[in-house]
Amino acid sequence: MDIHVVDHPLAASRLTIMRDERSNNAAFRAALKDLGSMLVYEASRNLAVENFECQTPVAVATGTRLEDPPIIVPIIRAGLGMIDPALSMIPDAQVGFIGMARDEETHEPVPYLEALPEDLSGRTVFLIDPMLATGGSLLNSIELLVARGATDITAICMVSAQKGVDALEDSGLPVRLVTAVIDPDLNEHAYIVPGLGDAGDRLYGPRNIDL
Template structure:
């Protein structure tokens, strides 16, 4: 699996705001929104475009639009905080949703909601999930998408752990990853270290120490 790490001062600044335990929910959400826009920009650098003719106030010119607008799939609940930013960058994108939760004892994911097109053959799908720890939840989502015929999956995540990347890579599903950072380890509760805590809790007002 191809992994692209976005190393940019502005991305690093937003990631720092998300990591900082002093950041309240509004600051965390704002940083996530802005960082998502940067990650989407990098993830879509090589997407196909089509040309068409326009007229400026001065003269005719060539215009460009996405040849195959993607389907955005935020993984609930934490991925909700990335959805508006991604759609702001790609207004023509459609949206699907996958709701996954992690069993806190087994750390295995289970689906509680699935809202995807029945046929994704020939479509470009961008999956949005702020954190990839064990990779189980994101892999389950990608399996659902691949089962509908999609062979063009891009993953966008703020933060990853090597365990999760290895699990996704070993799945055999063709996908690429764009992320702001890869942290070294997971703790005994399968949280990323140093990480940023629980991205869903921090967006929506809950707070836990790990």
């Protein structure tokens, strides 16, 4: 499996703001927006392009555009925070949705929403979620995409745990990973250590309904 850790000082500075427990919801969202744009930028590096003639005020230049923009698929709820930065980079991308809740006792993902094109054959999919912890939600989501024919899947996660990375590698599923960092461990509640806490709560406030 191809793993790309974005080692850049600006990415590291935004990640630090997200890690800092003193950062409020607004500061966390702003840092996530910046870091999300950086990760999508890196994930897009090898997308196929087509060239065309572009008239400048002076002469004709060679223009470039994406041949087939990817489908952006956030894993709800924390993944919702990455939609805007992804679309700021790729404004003509389609968007699908996968809903996964976490069972706080078993730490296993519980699917509750799937809004995707029926056929993903031949399409590039960017699966976005701020956190890759055990890998359960991501693997579940990748299996849904593969069932619809997807074979070109890039998972974009801001913070990844080594356990989740290992789970992706061992799965044999067609996925590559773009992340800002790989943290070494999980605690007894399956939160990434050192991590940044619950990304959904830090984006939107504590969850007050059961999904």
